[in-house]
Amino acid sequence: MIYLQLFLSFLQIGAFSFGGGYAAMPLIEEQVVTLHNWISSAEFVDLVTISQMTPGPIAVNAATFVGTRIAGLPGALVATLGCVLPSCILVTVLAMLYARYRTLxxxxxxxxxxxxxxxxxxxxxxxxxxxxxxxxxxxxxxxxxxxxxxxxxxxxxxxxxxxxxxxxxxxxxxxxxxxxxxxxxxxxxxx
Amino acid sequence: MPDMPQKKSRVLVKLFLSTLYLSAFTFGGGYVIVTLLKNKFVDQLHWIEEDEMLDLVAIAQSSPGAIAVNGAIIVGYKLCGIPGVLVSVVGAVLPPLILLSLISVGYQAFCENVIVKALLRGMQAGVAAVITSVVMDMGAKPFNERDFLSIFIMAACFVLNYFFNVNVVLLILAAALIGIVRTKWAERGKKA
Structure with missing residues (x-):
């Protein structure tokens, strides 16, 4: 089931990339090149180049790029969803805690x-x-x-x-x- | 309290359009969208105070995932709760999603296009100016207030991050620890 695999791979990227773009790169490479062979190393370099030339975070760009190549537009959507889901949950919880306790x-x-x-x-x-x-x-x-x-x-x-x-x-x-x-x-x- | 917006549906629409528009211009990494969000919601709309914005950025930064997405989420939550989170995530993700799915078809041609290259070269200088301007505004505050601990934290974090590539999460934790120690110290001083 390719959609589930894409979703789970990018879920891990979203959940474990601390510290922004450049910190996420090795993690993305491991998932999409080394583990799953979804794209080649050369294509990964192209992906990094494109990411620098277009707006948006590299993890979201990678999700769309890899998702589109492997499973078309639905692939891009599930990969992107996996990539942002951990942020949505964790940041929302932290925001709630901040709103409640910020006056302490x-x-x-x-x-x-x-x-x-x-x-x-x-x-x-x-x-x-x-x-x-x-x-x-x-x-x-x-x-x-x-x-x-x-x-x-x-x-x-x-x-x-x-x-x-x-x-x-x-x-x-x-x-x-x-x-x-x-x-x-x-x-x-x-x- | 900053002048809080009128109707919730209007705030949601504004939030969606702002994150969509800002995300489309986030060249050069997550910090660009953070500076643009500050410009929009703190300086223009006055929906968030500057200090609170810095707190929100610190939370966005210390969480896993892309800073641009995290920043949009936390501003969305602050202004509109859960519906705000959903709206701002979709807004932040849509521009790269659309662009990349188009580009991934013929990316060789895109990367080597002379006009695209020139546009990006020029914009990079503009991005550098935007970030510099925001840093000048925000960095001046501890100096004006003669807050030496803040100046020290700022200088130390900059050197460790820029020259020694120390991970931002570690720096955030270290700064938090300094803050906790200082607060406890001050409380003990009051009691004695």
Whole structure:
């Protein structure tokens, strides 16, 4: 029964991947490549590439990609359902506990210490994206010669509009993308 | 109390559309949707307070599964209970589900397309700016309040996570422990 297998595999991925995207990758690989041979190693690399190029969490992307290949759209749906079900249950329970006990002084004190940790985690993810944007993903070669000057300009202009003018962030992101497309298409015409 | 929304059905519709729309723009990992959720529900709609949003993110982060999905679930629960959870999960999952099932047919062509590549290259710089802006807003608070323990936790977590790849769940647990010790310490001080 392929649907049940897909569901159970992605249920495990959803239940045991702590710490977000990159932590989930080895778990996904083990389930879909090593254990079940649903896709090849090369296809898994393609999947990671596509995940980086499209919105959405890698686990959900993997569920759709593998599910579609193995059992069409119903396969994609059961795999995705398996992948998000553990989150739905656990996070809802934690949210209930938070709503009930958040006024307790001990929990307040604990959460107060968690807030700066969360900001640090977001900063860490942001710095990785920033460096990958400025240096083209090549993290080893931080030299001034391979800086993507256009990326630095987009970043600086975007930051100005976000901080000083409070422009909608999605508009900012979209304009950066559209500008880079325009520049890429026009460049051959100018030189 | 933040100004709480009007009718439940309207909140559900708003929740669904927001998670759908934000999820479609979550390039570059779960933290992007977290910053976008904050922008939408804290800064624009004022349905959630900033401190509470950080608590919700901490819960989303320390639970297994994708941060983007967990973040949508917890915001959904906070605003509308169980129906909110269902609506926001569907909203968060739908964009990648649709896109990936389309792309998995002809993905070679998609990955090598010059326009797609340029669009993503440009957007990545924008994503970096969005995250930087949010970190500047939220990171300034402990400095303004001269809260040295928070500054220390922030700096230590950043170094351990970025340079030493320490798992986020461990860091969350360590920060929680510091919080518990500090609270107990303060209570003992009061009694004595």
């Amino acid at each position: 002084s001990l929990l307040q004190g604990t959460l107060q210490a968690l807030r700066p940790a969360v900001v640090a985690m977001i900063a860490s993810a942001g710095l990785s994206i920033l460096l990958s944007s400025f240096f083209g993903g090549d993290m080893v070669l931080f030299t001034m010669t391979n800086v993507d000057v256009r990326a630095v300009i987009y970043f600086a202009v975007s930051l100005y509009f976000l901080q000083r003018r409070h422009v909608n962030p999605i508009l900012v992101m979209s304009l950066c993308g559209v500008t880079e497309v325009a520049v890429t298409l026009l460049q051959p015409l100018l030189t």
